[in-house]
Amino acid sequence: MRTSIVILLAILIAVQTTPAPAQGKKLPHIVILATGGTIAGSADSKTSVGYTSGAVTVDALIAAVPTLKDIARITGEQVSSIGSQDMCDSVWLKLAARANAVLAADTVDGVVITHGTDTMEETAYFLQLVVKSKKPVVLTGSMRPSTALSADGPLNIYNAVAIASDPAAAGRGVLVAANDDIHSARDITKMNTTDVQTFDSPEYGLVGTTLYGKQTFFRTAYRKHTVNSEFSVTDVKSLPRVDVLYANSDMSADLIDAAVKLGAKGIVIAGVGDGNMTTPALDALSRAVKAGVVCVRSSRLPSGRTWRNSEVNDDKMGFVAAGELNPSKSRILLKLALMKTKDAAQVQKYFEEY
Numbered sequence: 001m002r003t004s005i006v007i008l009l010a011i012l013i014a015v016q017t018t019p020a021p022a023q024g025k026k027l028p029h030i031v032i033l034a035t036g037g038t039i040a041g042s043a044d045s046k047t048s049v050g051y052t053s054g055a056v057t058v059d060a061l062i063a064a065v066p067t068l069k070d071i072a073r074i075t076g077e078q079v080s081s082i083g084s085q086d087m088c089d090s091v092w093l094k095l096a097a098r099a100n101a102v103l104a105a106d107t108v109d110g111v112v113i114t115h116g117t118d119t120m121e122e123t124a125y126f127l128q129l130v131v132k133s134k135k136p137v138v139l140t141g142s143m144r145p146s147t148a149l150s151a152d153g154p155l156n157i158y159n160a161v162a163i164a165s166d167p168a169a170a171g172r173g174v175l176v177a178a179n180d181d182i183h184s185a186r187d188i189t190k191m192n193t194t195d196v197q198t199f200d201s202p203e204y205g206l207v208g209t210t211l212y213g214k215q216t217f218f219r220t221a222y223r224k225h226t227v228n229s230e231f232s233v234t235d236v237k238s239l240p241r242v243d244v245l246y247a248n249s250d251m252s253a254d255l256i257d258a259a260v261k262l263g264a265k266g267i268v269i270a271g272v273g274d275g276n277m278t279t280p281a282l283d284a285l286s287r288a289v290k291a292g293v294v295c296v297r298s299s300r301l302p303s304g305r306t307w308r309n310s311e312v313n314d315d316k317m318g319f320v321a322a323g324e325l326n327p328s329k330s331r332i333l334l335k336l337a338l339m340k341t342k343d344a345a346q347v348q349k350y351f352e353e354y
């Protein structure tokens with residue numbers, strides 16, 4: 001009898017001291033904009049090397065991560081269904097318009113964009129320069145299709161939503177969530193054709209890490225971005241053509257001359273070493289400048305800056321030195337810069353600010 005009274009008392013005390021569940025705090029509202037990619041890929045078997053990219057819808061991607069409902073209220077939109085090797089200016093402009101539109105709504109706390117990994121770094125940097133909100137924008141993808149054994153997409157989506165729901169992610173520029181890492185759009189680059197741990201940020205490292213939706217941030221994007229960017233694509237229907245040309249031994253003038261003839265408004269050289277190229281190529285690039293084309297020297301190397309007036313006299317030749325931006329990101333900044341100016345000195349300033 002005595003024991004049962006003690007047990008009853010213990011239960012009563014436990015019930016009284018157990019803190020009342022916190023008032024159901026409203027979960028953040030995250031919009032997932034889907035573009036395709038391997039994360040939406042499907043294959044005939046769980047171990048197939050071959051697969052079709054962009055075959056799975058945003059609703060199916062969300063349904064594959066039921067625990068999302070524990071951390072956010074989700075709305076999904078299908079912006080495109082393409083492998084990101086087919087990403088293009090028209091989808092970029094549509095994506096930027098949708099992201100800015102949903103971010104402007106008071107009812108939206110952040111945006112996640114699912115995307116192929118091949119050009120994710122490019123879309124992320126483009127959005128970093130044209131999104132007009134401090135709210136988190138987080139891109140994510142996967143290296144294995146949704147149907148694969150140990151698919152990496154579902155956890156990447158969960159982490160991306162958790163990051164986008166995290167107030168600490170706001171104001172850090174556009175972020176990329178990949179394999180528990182959080183990268184800055186400006187610094188991330190794909191380093192391996194098939195590895196799940198393919199992404200790296202070789203110059204400045206990660207912005208933070210995440211583990212099952214728990215974030216640790218240790219830096220922010222230090223160059224101008226989002227609300228501090230002077231670039232806008234509002235009501236823009238097309239972007240200037242900028243071609244990237246890969247330098248190598250015995251590089252000829254032909255492709256540089258051809259790019260000018262084909263109407264390129266800007267040319268980026270993925271140079272050898274510190275943005276170098278053969279003498280015939282340098283002469284052709286000089287001709288391009290004289291024809292009114294803005295020319296940027298970047299490097300084909302995975303890390304390091306391309307320095308102004310190193311082995312090439314940029315002051316004399318009228319070139320722009322890319323600094324830390326790789327050729328693909330140099331192309332994006334140059335496309336947006338050309339919407340404002342063709343003055344190489346002003347473009348150089350942009351490469352020092354963004």
Ligand code: DGL
Nearest residue numbers: 037038083084116117118
């Ligand atoms: N088709 C490539 C793409 O959409 C596959 C790479 C991936 O998404 O992981 O970028």
